[in-house]
Amino acid sequence: MSAMSVNDDIARLLDETAEMMELLGENRFRVAAMARAARVISGMGDDIATIAEDRKNLTAIDGIGDKIADKIQEYVRDGRIEEHDEYAAKIPAGLLQILQIPGLGPKTVRAMWTEKGVESVDDLKRIIDDGSILDIPRMGQKTVENIKAAMEFADHSGERTALGLALPSAEHVIAALEKTGGVKQIAYAGSLRRGRDTIGDIDILAAAKDGAALAEAFRSMDGVEHVLAAGETKSSIRMRLPVGKKARQIQVDLRIVPEESFGAALLYFTGSKDHNVRLRERALRQGLTLNEYGLYPEDKKTKESPQDRGVKPVASKTEADIYKALDLLYIPPEVREDRDEFSYEPGDFPDLIEREDIASELHAHTTASDGKLSIEELAIEAKRRGFHTIAVTDHSKSQSVANGLSPERLREHIAAIREANKNVKGITILAGSEVDIHADGSLDYDDDLLAELDIVVASPHWALTQKPAQATKRLLKAIEHPLVNIIGHPTGRLIGKREGTSPDIKELAAAAKEHGTALEINAHWMRLDLRDTHVRIAMETGANIAINCDVHLSTDFDNLRYGVMTARRGWITPDRCVNTWPAKKLATWLKKGR
DSSP: HHHHHHHHHHHHHHHHHHHHHHHHTTOHHHHHHHHHHHHHTTSSSSSSHHTTTTTHHHHSSSSOOHHHHHHHHHHHHHOHHHHHHHHHHHSOOOHHHHHHHHTHHHHHHHHHHHHOOOOOOHHHHHHSSSSGGGGSOOOOOOHHHHHHOOOOOHOOOOHOOOOOOOHHHHHHHHHHHHSSSSEEEEEOHHHHTTTTTTTSEEEEEEESSHHHHHHHHHHSTTTTTEEEEESEEEEEEEOSSSSSOOOEEEEEEEEEEGGGHHHHHHHHHHHHHHHHHHHHHHHHHHEEETTTTTEEOOOOOOOSSTTTTTTTSSSSSSSHHHHHHHOOOOOOGGGGTTTTTSSSOOOOOOOOGGGGGEEEEEEEOOTTOOOOOOOHHHHEEEEEEEEEEEEEEEBBBBBBBTTTTTTTHHHHHHHHHHHHHHHHTTTTTEOOOOOBBBBBOOOOSOOOHHHHSSEEEOOSSSOOOOHHHHHHHHHHHHHHOOTOOOEOOOTOOOOTBOOOOOOOOOHHHHHHHHOEEEEEEEETTOOOBBBBBHHHHHHHTOEEEEEEEBBBBGGGGGGGGHHHHHHHHHOOOOOGGGEEEEEEEHHHTTTTTO
């Protein structure tokens, strides 16, 4: 089991224990301590099992006291936490699933359980259908409608896995298989390689010296729950996700392919289906035929496949070879969706943004609000990652749940940021704020205070069920504000949990271009907001994009790759992303309205 898998398992068990304690009405301070420890462990970059060998090092971690240390050491020793098992015996398992429905907290779920006998999502649907849910205190018809909408959305998206869980899981599988030796080539394919925000299953392609041995190693990996297929060239398993706090499974398919056909297979299994159809049509027009084994001369006289006839392929070893043979420039996986990628002549295809192009992080939180790093720790980490600028944008006053800053605290915070900017050499630290956009489009601080900041990220955090026209009007007002630089996570969606608003993105993008305001791709894998289709609209309309990690922990910087993948799916080029700009150009842009 990997280090991160141990951390994730312990964090999940502690988090579930905290939820079950809340359902049973346990001491709220113990609940808070358990939940906090889960967050600390899930955000750690180090192996908690190694640290647990020395108890003093374990309890030296902020958020881990003696009782939590006992539980960590118990898990490292026994692979379980007894207290978790004890609470699980007292709580119907379905209640934890109900708690994942947005808008339902422990007190309400406990009332449903104790007063209406709700022990599963089906039970919840029953009391909604018969109307008895309205007997629960503080439960109104509008709340019930919101719960129903959240359940319907979860049902629609529940079979797919978020990109930020699927990609590390695929990398985990590949790393495990590479350790077996004999792997010549290996890669993930499918919608995961194309960077879709959610994934149905994981496709792994491999060429190996001994395909049968590799397939056996795949089927016997740690975490495999079920073997679904065990053929000569394809094996399928259901496995526990090796990352993430919640226990869930995903299907993983391994295909063993000939090394000489690896490029063709990777192209075929990456998709999309529509892209592949267009490629095959192009091949036929050139007197060729394309399949997962290669690009071959077409022979209309026989139905027998060219590879079975021993015909030598025109191209097969790499994707680039196949595109070149079809008189196409290499098309990046993220844009293989049959959305204009074939309309470019060779040499004219745009150079899409790369992760290495990003030179600044413009949305980050510190311990002043709900972050885990001090100002200087945040700056040092950003500098270590090669950034020339980091913006400290702690929450504004309305975000009380995130310890939002009052005007007085913000002014003190600005002074602290200015001091840190003097002390930490080699990086510019900007004083900013993530300012709430109220339902009417007004901002959470007055203009005099906003003018004291270097950067303003204005974000919607509530009233996320507004009708499209209301949501558009709200965001337009923020875009047009002369002191707003970036609109953070514009729709407020949470993948698989909350759909967020549906504003007119084209109208927002046009206004953003006019007023010099950037629209954010929030790179956290639970958000990816703006989503790819919105980014394409912004690109075509002429608006600039910001790709930010919304940093709360040092590991949140790692989410950058998901934001970049989303940007590439939206055809963003480096010049259109403010995070790629040199320090001088960025500083000039940020002076807007100041």
